[in-house]
Amino acid sequence: QKEVEQDPGPLSVPEGAIVSLNCTYSNSAFQYFMWYRQYSRKGPELLMYTYSSGNKEDGRFTAQVDKSSKYISLFIRDSQPSDSATYLCAMRTYQFYFGTGTSLTVIP
Amino acid sequence: DTAVSQTPKYLVTQMGNDKSIKCEQNLGHDTMYWYKQDSKKFLKIMFSYNNKELIINETVPNRFSPKSPDKAHLNLHINSLELGDSAVYFCASSHEGSGELFFGEGSRLTVL
Numbered sequence: 001q002k003e004v005e006q007d008p009g010p011l012s013v014p015e016g017a018i019v020s021l022n023c024t025y026s027n028s029a030f031q032y033f034m035w036y037r038q039y040s041r042k043g044p045e046l047l048m049y050t051y052s053s054g055n056k057e058d059g060r061f062t063a064q065v066d067k068s069s070k071y072i073s074l075f076i077r078d079s080q081p082s083d084s085a086t087y088l089c090a091m092r093t094y095q096f097y098f099g100t101g102t103s104l105t106v107i108p
Numbered sequence: 109d110t111a112v113s114q115t116p117k118y119l120v121t122q123m124g125n126d127k128s129i130k131c132e133q134n135l136g137h138d139t140m141y142w143y144k145q146d147s148k149k150f151l152k153i154m155f156s157y158n159n160k161e162l163i164i165n166e167t168v169p170n171r172f173s174p175k176s177p178d179k180a181h182l183n184l185h186i187n188s189l190e191l192g193d194s195a196v197y198f199c200a201s202s203h204e205g206s207g208e209l210f211f212g213e214g215s216r217l218t219v220l
Binding site: 049 | 112141148149150151153156164198206207208209210211212213214216
């Protein structure tokens, strides 16, 4: 079993939709939970990170962590074509573990 | 100013050749990493250095040798390149124990 599981998609939504991206994990020792956005032919860019269970909001993005269920989510409100990218979840103990990424396309 | 910069961005080379990728970070971080990203976008850790000391060395062929001359630099040398080495290699850096990992733009290696 992989440390971090993420549905690869692809996910295609109309502009303005709410997008939900999810990851599950098996290691209860994970402390930090992160979401990265990666545009084609670019490096992953840190979007949000959280340390504990609960919600964290930043503009149109909300990160949610449920440690009891070992489940994290990223919500994107009012999605824009510029949100089209691959989204990677990541977690860490002494090293970082990444999901396989979900490819998102927002259609104008 | 680019926080994590790596060069070159593109390498195209023949099987059997040796190549190097350089990485520099100006964030003042103490830990640097090399990741390999395959065609399916999966990021796999290769090496991690903390204050110039190797702390993570995943199952990577001996043909790959990292070198950290100082905290701000981590280079990757690859000997006897094989077709399967074709991938995008990312350098990254963080403070030890931090949840924030910053990536460079990647070096796309193509082995013919």
